[in-house]
Amino acid sequence: MKSILRVSALLLAAMLLSGCDWVVMSPAGDIAVQQRDLIVLSTVLMLLIIVPVIFLTFFFAWKYRESNKDAEYAPEWHHSTRLELVIWSAPLAIILVLGTVTWIATHKLDPYRPLDRIDANTPMPEGIEPLVVEVVAIDWKWLFFYPEQGIATINELAAPVNTPIQFKLTSSSIMNSFFVPALAGQIYAMPGMQTNLNAVINKEGVYKGFSGNFSGDGFSHMHFNFHGLSQDGFDAWVEKARAEGVALGREEYLVLERPSEREPVRYFNDVDPSLYEAILNMCVAPGSMCVHEMVHIDRSGGGGVDSQANYDRLRYDNRHADEPSAAPAATFPEAGREARGDEPQGHQPRAVSPEEETPVPTPTNEDDDEGVKPIPAGQEPQQEGAPGKPDNDGGRTGR
Secondary structure (H helix, E strand, O other), X not given: OHHHHHHHHHXXXXXXXXXXXXXXXXXXXXXHHHHHHHHHHHHHHHHHHHHHHHHHHHHHHXXXXXXXXXXXXXXXXXXXXXXXXXXXXXXXXXXXXXXXXXHHHHHHOOOOOOOOEEEOOEEOOOOOOOEEEEEEEXXXXXXXXXXXXXXXXXXXXXXXXXXXXEEEEEEOOOOEEEEOXXXXXXXXXXXXXXXXXXXXXXXXXXXXXXXOOOOOHHXXXXXXXXXXXXXXXXXXXXXXXXXXXXXXXXXXXXXXXXXXXXXXXXXXXXXXOOHHHHHHOOOOXXXXXXXXXXXXXXHOXXXXXXXXXXXXXXXXXXXXXXXXXXXXXXXXXXXXXOOOOOOOOOOOOOOOOOOOOOOOOXXXXXXXXXXXXXXXXXXXXXOOOOOOEEOOOOOEEOO
């Protein structure tokens, strides 16, 4: 009966694993292949220690079992130089090899490092220019700019095979992670800064891409298809985007960046060439200060008292504060799910009922320090927080 149960469990596990996608172990891009090889090598090196230890554990338990009267009994034994050398030299050698391989691979597979080969058998041809793709992570969709082709896409990426690709990545709001397992390892996309990734796809096909960093309600649907195409196929794809696309300027982007889910593939053919830099510098909205302007002011020693006028231009997190809802497409019914409750969905407070007016935050007195209320005349300051122990002089201490 136990044998039948054991076999059934193994069959069930095999059936479940048969549905797994082993793309990380069977990639189509040279960078991902090298990363796969590093994973395999690291695992094999560790198994050189783990397997013998597991085997010897069971062997000793069997050999020195209570019923084996022929096993040697040596209660006074405590040291063996030969055994000590084996125990320490083997792990030390593995650590040295693994450390050396990791150090070399860390520099060779640096995502910022330009590629030096197309695949294991093909060095990088001289004079070849990489395909530049500018990536913007938006809640909850991906926006891809092709500056050299003059197009942009939503949730669809394409590149010719055996051509180096240079990705420039940023985010519109919060940190995200760009990940195409068949192409290369994941790389973070963060607002106000740019990260880079150099990669190449070696086989034609359609590969899955997604966000590898949780970023809110629509994270589960933040997927896209990456098409590895021949050069002719890529040229045809670009012409398709130009033919079916619409204009994408700053006004269109401000609508596009609002959180939304399950966005269909879209194309843009008349793209503002300065839009990506404006997104990167967080100054797409009219009147907002660009990051590079702020950096220049800081490097110049600050703006002094006059810099107070920059406050409104730096309120990036409240760029939709004047709208009734900061994310109209992220809630019911646009997102296709029921509302989670009656909590406010935007930056502004919401009225309790339709008959009541929307509450407005109480303005603060500019003469007072922010967050500090003046003490009325004749009233002594009050201690806040947990009381401390009395001192010897009758006072209190916070310790």
